[in-house]
Amino acid sequence: MKKLLVALAGLLLCGVSAEAQKKPAPKPKATAAAPAALIAQGKAVYTETCLSCHQADGGGVDGMNPPLIKTSYVLGDKTRIVKVVLNGLQGVDIDGEEYNNAMPSYDFLTDQQIAAVLTYVRNSFGNKATPISAAEVKAIRAANKK
Amino acid sequence: MKNNLLRFLLVPTALVGSLSLYALTSKVGPPAPDADNAGLKLPAGFGALKVVETGARTRHLVVTPQGVVYVKLNRPDKSGKGILMLRPDASGKAQVASGFGSYGGTGIYAKDGYLYASSDQEVFRYKLNEKGEVTNPEQPEKIVTGLINRRQHESKSVVLDNSGNIYVNVGAYSNSCQVKDRQKGSLGQPNCPVLDSAGGIWQFRADKLNQTYGDGTRYATGLRNVVGLDWNQQANQLFVMQHGRDQLHDIFPDLYDTKQSAQVPAECLYALKKGDNAGWPYMYYDGQQRKKMMAPEYGGDGKKEATGNFIDPAAAFPAHMAPNALLFYTGTMFPEKYRNGAFIAFHGSWNRAPEPQAGYYVAFQPFKNGKPSGDWEIFADNFAGSPEKVASGRADHKPCGLAQGPDGSLYVSDDKAGTIYRIVYTKK
Numbered sequence: 085m086k087k088l089l090v091a092l093a094g095l096l097l098c099g100v101s102a103e104a105q106k107k108p109a110p111k112p113k114a115t116a117a118a119p120a121a122l123i124a125q126g127k128a129v130y131t132e133t134c135l136s137c138h139q140a141d142g143g144g145v146d147g148m149n150p151p152l153i154k155t156s157y158v159l160g161d162k163t164r165i166v167k168v169v170l171n172g173l174q175g176v177d178i179d180g181e182e183y184n185n186a187m188p189s190y191d192f193l194t195d196q197q198i199a200a201v202l203t204y205v206r207n208s209f210g211n212k213a214t215p216i217s218a219a220e221v222k223a224i225r226a227a228n229k230k
Numbered sequence: 231m232k233n234n235l236l237r238f239l240l241v242p243t244a245l246v247g248s249l250s251l252y253a254l255t256s257k258v259g260p261p262a263p264d265a266d267n268a269g270l271k272l273p274a275g276f277g278a279l280k281v282v283e284t285g286a287r288t289r290h291l292v293v294t295p296q297g298v299v300y301v302k303l304n305r306p307d308k309s310g311k312g313i314l315m316l317r318p319d320a321s322g323k324a325q326v327a328s329g330f331g332s333y334g335g336t337g338i339y340a341k342d343g344y345l346y347a348s349s350d351q352e353v354f355r356y357k358l359n360e361k362g363e364v365t366n367p368e369q370p371e372k373i374v375t376g377l378i379n380r381r382q383h384e385s386k387s388v389v390l391d392n393s394g395n396i397y398v399n400v401g402a403y404s405n406s407c408q409v410k411d412r413q414k415g416s417l418g419q420p421n422c423p424v425l426d427s428a429g430g431i432w433q434f435r436a437d438k439l440n441q442t443y444g445d446g447t448r449y450a451t452g453l454r455n456v457v458g459l460d461w462n463q464q465a466n467q468l469f470v471m472q473h474g475r476d477q478l479h480d481i482f483p484d485l486y487d488t489k490q491s492a493q494v495p496a497e498c499l500y501a502l503k504k505g506d507n508a509g510w511p512y513m514y515y516d517g518q519q520r521k522k523m524m525a526p527e528y529g530g531d532g533k534k535e536a537t538g539n540f541i542d543p544a545a546a547f548p549a550h551m552a553p554n555a556l557l558f559y560t561g562t563m564f565p566e567k568y569r570n571g572a573f574i575a576f577h578g579s580w581n582r583a584p585e586p587q588a589g590y591y592v593a594f595q596p597f598k599n600g601k602p603s604g605d606w607e608i609f610a611d612n613f614a615g616s617p618e619k620v621a622s623g624r625a626d627h628k629p630c631g632l633a634q635g636p637d638g639s640l641y642v643s644d645d646k647a648g649t650i651y652r653i654v655y656t657k658k
Contacts, residue, residue, distance in 0.1 A: 135584055137581075139622075147304070175380075182381075
């Protein structure tokens with residue numbers, strides 16, 4: 085009986101590894117992988133919510149709406165960028181440049197939508213940064229309320 | 231005989247005299263345009279040259295009767311100067327001759343021996359000598375102080391009338407006076423408090439020091455943000471170009487689609503009288519229906535017309551193109567049709583996305599007896615560099631300021647790359 089079990093386990097393992105060989109997991113990117121589905125969802129949120137100010141190319145508008153291309157805000161601390169989406173932003177210089185338009189709060193977006201859009205932004209327009217998860221957004225939102 | 235001889239001698243003398251006069255006038259004629267007209271597309275008979283490429287954020291500019299050019303910078307340059315002085319030579323080209331004024335800003339204007347310039351909170355004036363040079367660059371008189379600046383719509387454009395008054399725009403620090411600015415679904419604040427200190431044109435004395443709100447008059451209200459303004463000498467009246475409201479779709483997606491948001495709220499030219507109300511934030515002007523519409527923040531639904539005693543625009547232009555300068559042309563270099571008409575510098579849109587962007591040109595609106603007469607047209611185009619750069623909003627140059635030279639040339643400043651253009655009429 086024990087032998088049979090071992091054999092079965094062996095078979096299973098073989099099966100699994102054979103399966104793994106047939107369908108290799110997507111190659112992890114330079115940074116931790118951002119799942120394609122999350123990126124696609126993020127793009128949809130970006131188009132509806134962010135594009136009118138930050139523009140299709142993420143380049144923003146001179147002196148008004150900051151660019152999302154390789155700025156310290158976008159690539160840096162996850163908590164800071166999540167809080168920008170939750171609370172909005174105005175009157176803050178970004179990487180030495182002034183931007184005078186007002187960004188309202190987008191706290192009506194779900195944790196999942198914020199995670200998706202920020203993951204999209206952090207991996208688009210030439211950016212490369214780790215994904216942000218809905219769980220992380222949830223924790224930041226909870227702390228933000230206090 | 232003597233008489234005849236004299237006559238015989240006088241004729242050639244007079245001829246030589248008139249010839250030399252002709253030579254003199256042709257010598258001070260317009261400078262030669264650049265071979266490529268500075269990259270601009272212009273009507274037949276016109277040419278353009280780049281006076282200087284400053285690389286600075288050149289906002290408004292003015293030319294003195296002596297031909298000295300002063301340019302206001304949005305923020306001080308590397309040497310800490312917020313106003314540049316240019317002295318173009320006979321070729322029309324210039325180097326930056328000097329700089330002064332340690333503050334950034336937009337407004338600059340010259341009249342009756344004084345140069346006026348604004349920061350985003352104050353207005354200063356400098357004395358000009360008979361050569362058009364500033365005599366007190368480090369000790370200007372502060373004539374207006376304490377104007378509100380909350381970064382949004384912060385520029386304070388200035389112009390003077392012929393009675394010793396200066397008009398200063400104070401833009402609304404808000405898009406549409408919502409409880410939460412630009413927030414989706416947020417409604418308008420009742421009795422919009424922004425209008426107490428902004429969202430209008432304030433009138434001050436041009437020669438009195440340290441004036442603030444209490445010393446001035448709210449000349450006109452309900453103007454969201456004015457960057458381009460000028461005094462019309464024929465009508466003896468102030469005209470302004472308003473930047474219309476943004477984000478109808480972003481804020482009220484159920485009432486407006488992205489196309490309507492991009493195209494509906496016109497950029498309006500207003501002829502102002504003291505006490506006028508142009509209606510912001512309670513209305514916007516629908517340039518397609520040519521109607522004053524109730525703003526959705528105040529009960530509008532895209533169909534209800536505005537109620538209230540709001541003036542009509544004198545002319546309306548496509549949405550979001552950002553009219554940053556207005557200039558009534560009083561020179562004689564350009565053909566008759568341009569005399570007393572309005573040039574408008576459209577800085578170019580951003581709030582048309584995802585629709586293609588528009589603007590980045592200087593338009594011309596014909597006038598007759600101090601009123602718009604006939605359709606406007608594009609006068610100087612291709613500041614952006616290509617139609618693709620217009621559509622994406624990634625323009626090479628963005629026209630921001632206009633000024634008339636003593637010979638009737640039209641100067642245009644660009645606050646993207648800092649190029650100063652001069653447009654001349656070359657056809658004889």
